[in-house]
Amino acid sequence: MTDRAETEARVMALIEPFNKKGIEATEETRFAQDLEWDSLTVLDFVANIEDEFDIVITMNQQAEIETVGQLIDAVGKLRATE
Amino acid sequence: MSDLFSKFDPLIETREQLLSTGITDPFGLVMEEVVSPTVAICNGRRTILLGTYNYMGMTFDPDVIAAGKTALDEFGSGTTGSRVLNGTYVGHKAVEDALKDFYAMDHAMVFSTGYQANLGIISTMAGKDDYIILDIDSHASIYDGCALGNAQIVPFRHNDIDALEKRLRRLPPEAGKLVVLEGVYSMLGDIAPLKEMVAVCKAAGAMVLVDEAHSMGFIGENGRGVAEAQGVIDDVDFIIGTFSKSVGTVGGFCVSNHPKFEILRLVCRPYVFTASLPPSVVATAATSIRKLMHGKSKRDHLWENSKKLHGGLKALGFTLGTDEPQSAIIAVIMPDLERGAAMWEALLNEGLYVNLARPPATPAGMTLLRCSLCAEHSAAQVDEILGMFEAAGRATGCIS
Numbered sequence: 001m002t003d004r005a006e007t008e009a010r011v012m013a014l015i016e017p018f019n020k021k022g023i024e025a026t027e028e029t030r031f032a033q034d035l036e037w038d039s040l041t042v043l044d045f046v047a048n049i050e051d052e053f054d055i056v057i058t059m060n061q062q063a064e065i066e067t068v069g070q071l072i073d074a075v076g077k078l079r080a081t082e
Numbered sequence: 083m084s085d086l087f088s089k090f091d092p093l094i095e096t097r098e099q100l101l102s103t104g105i106t107d108p109f110g111l112v113m114e115e116v117v118s119p120t121v122a123i124c125n126g127r128r129t130i131l132l133g134t135y136n137y138m139g140m141t142f143d144p145d146v147i148a149a150g151k152t153a154l155d156e157f158g159s160g161t162t163g164s165r166v167l168n169g170t171y172v173g174h175k176a177v178e179d180a181l182k183d184f185y186a187m188d189h190a191m192v193f194s195t196g197y198q199a200n201l202g203i204i205s206t207m208a209g210k211d212d213y214i215i216l217d218i219d220s221h222a223s224i225y226d227g228c229a230l231g232n233a234q235i236v237p238f239r240h241n242d243i244d245a246l247e248k249r250l251r252r253l254p255p256e257a258g259k260l261v262v263l264e265g266v267y268s269m270l271g272d273i274a275p276l277k278e279m280v281a282v283c284k285a286a287g288a289m290v291l292v293d294e295a296h297s298m299g300f301i302g303e304n305g306r307g308v309a310e311a312q313g314v315i316d317d318v319d320f321i322i323g324t325f326s327k328s329v330g331t332v333g334g335f336c337v338s339n340h341p342k343f344e345i346l347r348l349v350c351r352p353y354v355f356t357a358s359l360p361p362s363v364v365a366t367a368a369t370s371i372r373k374l375m376h377g378k379s380k381r382d383h384l385w386e387n388s389k390k391l392h393g394g395l396k397a398l399g400f401t402l403g404t405d406e407p408q409s410a411i412i413a414v415i416m417p418d419l420e421r422g423a424a425m426w427e428a429l430l431n432e433g434l435y436v437n438l439a440r441p442p443a444t445p446a447g448m449t450l451l452r453c454s455l456c457a458e459h460s461a462a463q464v465d466e467i468l469g470m471f472e473a474a475g476r477a478t479g480c481i482s
C-alpha cells in the first residue's frame with residue numbers, strides 16, 4: 001500500500017463513526033455539505049485525526065479543507081514535516 | 083442582486099417560530115427600575131435578579147456611588163480621547179494602581195471593555211508564526227481576538243489536560259506559544275484544572291493567559307480567581323478581567339508581571355484606537371476593587387448561596403451543568419429551546435429573571451437557564467427562588 005492509500009484507509013475508518021447518514025464517502029465527499037457535520041462534530045473528528053497521526057491541524061489549515069481528499073493531502077503533508 | 087441580510091434568514095425564522103407561540107421575547111427584557119443589586123421592576127412586577135454578573139453586589143455600594151458622583155463633578159462626563167493621547171486622567175492611573183494592589187502584580191492596563199481586553203492582548207501577543215492554543219469552549223472575545231490577529235489557532239477539547247499536553251508537544255519547540263484558558267467557564271459555571279494545565283504549559287515553554295472574568299472578587303483567598311485558588315497565579319503570564327461583573331461597572335483589564343508589559347500600551351490596537359473610560363466609571367471601579375480586597379465575609383456568603391441553590395435545584399430534579407457547585411453560576415440544562423423559553427417565561431411570571439442561553443453561545447448545542455448568584459441575595463431570597471423554580475418547573479413539565 002502506498003503512503004497515501006494507507007493514510008486514506010485510516011482517514012476513512014475515522015470518518016465512519018461520524019457518518020450518521022451512512023453515505024458512501026469518497027475523496028470528493030464534502031464534510032459540511034455531504035456529511036452535514038456541524039462544528040462540534042468537526043472538532044471531535046479533527047481531534048481523532050490529530051491523535052491518529054500525531055499531528056496538529058490548526059483552525060487556519062482546517063478552513064482550507066473542504067473535502068475528504070483535501071484532508072488526506074493535508075495529513076500527508078503534515079506527517080512529512082514531522 | 084442578493085440581499086446581504088439573506089444569511090440571517092434561518093435565525094429570523096427560528097425567532098419568528100418561537101415568538102409566534104406568544105411567548106415573551108427572552109432577548110428583549112427591559113428593566114424599568116432597579117431597586118437593588120438583586121431586585122428590579124420588569125413589566126411592572128417586582129423581579130428577583132438571578133441572571134446578572136453582579137456577583138459581589140457592588141452596584142449600589144454607597145462608597146462606590148459617591149466616588150462616581152465626585153468624579154463626574156470634578157472631571158466631567160467623558161474623556162473624548164484615547165488612553166495614549168488625551169484620555170488618561172489621574173482616575174485611570176488610580177484604577178490601574180488598585181488592580182496592581184488587588185492582584186499583587188507589577189503592571190495593569192485598563193481597556194474600555196473586557197471584550198476589548200481579550201481582543202487586544204490576544205491579537206497583539208501572538209503574531210503570524212506564533213500559536214494560540216485555546217479551550218474549545220472559550221468565550222467569543224477570545225475567538226474574536228484570534229480572528230483579529232493572524233496567529234495559528236489550535237483548539238483542544240474542553241478542560242482536557244491530556245489534549246492540551248499532546249497539542250503542545252506536537253507544535254514546533256522553537257515557536258512562540260500562548261495558551262488561553264478561563265478560570266470559570268461562564269456557560270456551565272465549571273472551573274478549569276489550572277494547576278495541572280499551567281504546569282503543562284510551563285513545561286512546554288508556553289506563555290499562559292487566564293481570563294478570570296467570572297471569578298474575580300469571589301474565588302481565591304484574596305478574590306484573585308481560580309489561578310489563586312489553585313496556587314498557580316505566579317506562573318500565569320497574563321490575567322484578563324472585567325469591571326462589568328464583580329466590580330459592578332464596565333471596563334476590562336490585563337495584569338501581568340512581565341518586565342516588558344508596558345510596551346503593549348503603544349502596540350495594542352483595541353487599547354489605542356478607542357476612547358478611554360469616563361472618569362466616573364474608573365472612579366467607581368477603583369473604589370469597588372479596593373473594597374473587594376476586604377470582601378471575605380461576602381465571598382463566604384456567596385459560596386453558601388451557590389451551594390444552597392445548587393443543592394435545592396438538584397433535589398427538585400433539575401439537570402445541572404456541574405455535579406457540585408464550582409462558582410457563582412448554576413446552569414440548569416433544558417431539553418430544548420422551546421421548553422427552555424417556556425420555562426424562562428414561567429419563571430419571569432413568577433418574578434424571577436435568569437439568563438436564557440442558547441447556541442452558539444452554549445457548548446454542545448445546549449439550551450440553558452443560567453443562574454448567577456449575588457453575595458447580596460439573602461438566604462430567604464434563595465428559598466423564594468427555589469419555590470419559583472418548583473412552580474415553573476411543574477407548570478412547564480420540566481420536572482415531575
